[in-house]
Amino acid sequence: MNRRDALKLAGISVATTAVSAKETVKKTDLSNAKVMSSIASLPKNGKGVKIVIVGGGWSGLSVAKRLKQYIPDADVVLVEQNTTFISCPISNLWLVGGVELEFITHSFLDAANNNGYTYFNASVFDIDRKKRKVYTNEGYLDYEYLVLAPGIDYDYSAxxxxxxxxxxxxxxxxxxxxxxxxxxxxxxxxxxxxxxxxxxxxxxxxxxxxxxxxxxxxxxxxxxxxxxxxxxxxxxxxxxxxxxxxxxxxxxxxxxxxxxxxxxxxxxxxxxxxxxxxxxxxxxxxxxxxxxxxxxxVRGSKLLEIAGVAKDAINKGEANIDPFTYQVIGDPHVYCSGDSRPMAFSKSGNTSNSEGYIVARSIRDKIQGKKNVWKSPHTECFSAVALNPMRAMSVNTDYQWSESNKSFTFFNVAMMQNWHDKSGTDAGKGLIEWGDAMYKDMFY
CATH class of the missing domain: 3.50.50.60 (FAD/NAD(P)-binding domain)
Structure with a gap:
């Protein structure tokens, strides 16, 4: 599949960080001076290795923040097509008036300014892994390391x-x-x-x-x-x-x-x-x-196919990565994180956020020549069942590798399903406190 042909989807909007098929095919030309020009006005936030992250969801935000913590001199750029972050986790409460929009809405600029990396508002339409370039509607970015965290796409084919x-x-x-x-x-x-x-x-x-x-x-x-x-x-x-x-x-x-x-x-x-x-x-x-x-x-973002990092023609919706390091098989300069990964971890905000720590450490260890030591991502999830008072349930879990099954399984699971009594109302309060803590973790 030609990478740009992958975008020909009858005008339907494609993956996060990719512009529409119609716009790309008809108006984008890689020989165009504007597209080919590098982004001279983009400031460097660090004199060290250049790391580009595509996708400003729960995983991409976490990766960007942790990379600056683990590699302070790295020049970290987060590319995200949206101008404002509005959370999918906790949005069910917003649908019925359980929280205000302000609670789930946050600024990408604040996240970048507070954590020392660069937020670049642009849409990615192509990636050249040989030349290590990310092409956007605002120009291209060179990278030494690239993290793809573009989330999911819907699969309506059935x-x-x-x-x-x-x-x-x-x-x-x-x-x-x-x-x-x-x-x-x-x-x-x-x-x-x-x-x-x-x-x-x-x-x-x-x-x-x-x-x-x-x-x-x-x-x-x-x-x-x-x-x-x-x-x-x-x-x-x-x-x-x-x-x-x-x-x-x-x-x-x-x-x-x-x-x-x-x-x-x-x-x-x-x-x-x-x-x-x-x-x-x-x-x-x-x-x-x-x-x-x-x-x-759901399937992984179509950006995986565009970048040539999808598993194969059958499993094109999953990233072809080492499940312990998140590094793309055969390309030591590219990593995939979040809901596009193939491991059977929960596709949840908390899981993707915790993977940010793992991917950032993996890249740091790669740069510093250290042996990578895998650590499980963590899933903490609250589910509301009623409002006024808010009643909720919760689950906490880690994961472990099963050598016999060659797959990951749940580990150290703690489940609370009794929403009837005080534990349910406490979990309702905990849901809001959890959300507030997670937003602070990503943006402050």
Whole structure:
């Protein structure tokens, strides 16, 4: 696949840090003087090794901060196409008025200024690993080390079978709400304007972003309907045979608090979506809906293919990296972090943030000629099931390598699912405190 051909997706917006296919193919020419010119005005924040990070999510922000801590003289540049950071974790609370937008909104400029690296607001459309150049709509950046932390893309193929018009309509009219904030804003308006009928939410198969989030969202929207006496129901269509995490606690919430407002459908693998007649078909059921937010399966960012670091034609949505060092196989100058990685760690904010420490140490050890010692990423996750008072559940876990299975498994798991009593309200407070601490960790 030609790297720029990978962007030809019928005008649909592609991965984080990549400009739209139409714009790139028609307007971008690598011989263009503006594109080929280096960015002379970009200040150097360090006299040492030049490290470029693509993607300003939970992982990219953490990598940038830790690199300046571990290698103070490094010239670290974070490339991010968004001008403002709006958090996906905790956004479910914002959808139903549980937190203010200000709480989940933060400044990339503040993060860079507070931690000594450079924030470069640009969109990446190509990477030349032989020449070690990152091409953006604002010029190119040279690098000695490159970290790709571009997050996820949605994979609608199982629902659309190549029907780009249907995919476009699903993306724009029924967004999943697990990437950019515009999707969340649309879903919030849907909730506020919902009058009656079924509101469909879906849970994808595979290792999707934030395992408990679809169930949390279903509970919070049902809570909103219940308190506002809306004549509707949340229909949660789960591709999996059961709730994927915190099953006991979520089932208790479904049955005890939202029996009249939430219908849970396991093994509901969607075979057809009829948007004109507002119907969803599975092998056994047909469900009508008034509104919906369809969450498809996920894959790693298409930037992996553009950079030539995807595993292969079959596993093109995963980075081809050493699972212990995060270094791209065959390229000692490129690393991949966050939700594009192939390891079966939770695709969550806390996990990606903790990986920032690991990747930064791995690069430091590489530069200093030290032996890399792997340390597990950490996942801490809170899930709200109700507001006023806020009740939540939590899970803490590390990971360990299983030599026999050649894979990572959960390790030192601590699960709290009893949201009924004081531990549930304490977890509700803990959710907000956790979010505040994580934002401070990335931005201050």
């Amino acid at each position: 629902w659309t079978s190549g029907d780009t018009a249907l995919e476009y309509e699903l993306r724009t009219k029924y967004p999943a709400g697990f990437k950019n904030h515009s999707e969340h804003d649309t879903i919030r308006r849907k909730i506020e304007n919902f009058k009656e009928g079924n509101f469909i939410l879906t849970v994808p198969g595979g290792n999707y972003r934030c395992l408990p989030a679809p169930y949390e969202r279903a509970c919070l929207i049902a809570d909103y309907m219940k308190k506002n006496k809306i004549k509707g129901k949340v229909v949660l269509m789960d591709e999996n045979p059961d709730v994927t995490i915190k099953a006991e606690g979520f089932h208790a919430a479904f049955n005890e608090m939202y029996k009249d407002y939430l219908v849970y459908m396991p093994n509901a693998k969607i075979e057809e979506i009829d948007l004109k007649n507002k119907k969803v078909m599975t092998e056994f059921d047909e469900v009508s809906f008034s509104d919906a937010a369809f969450y498809p399966r």
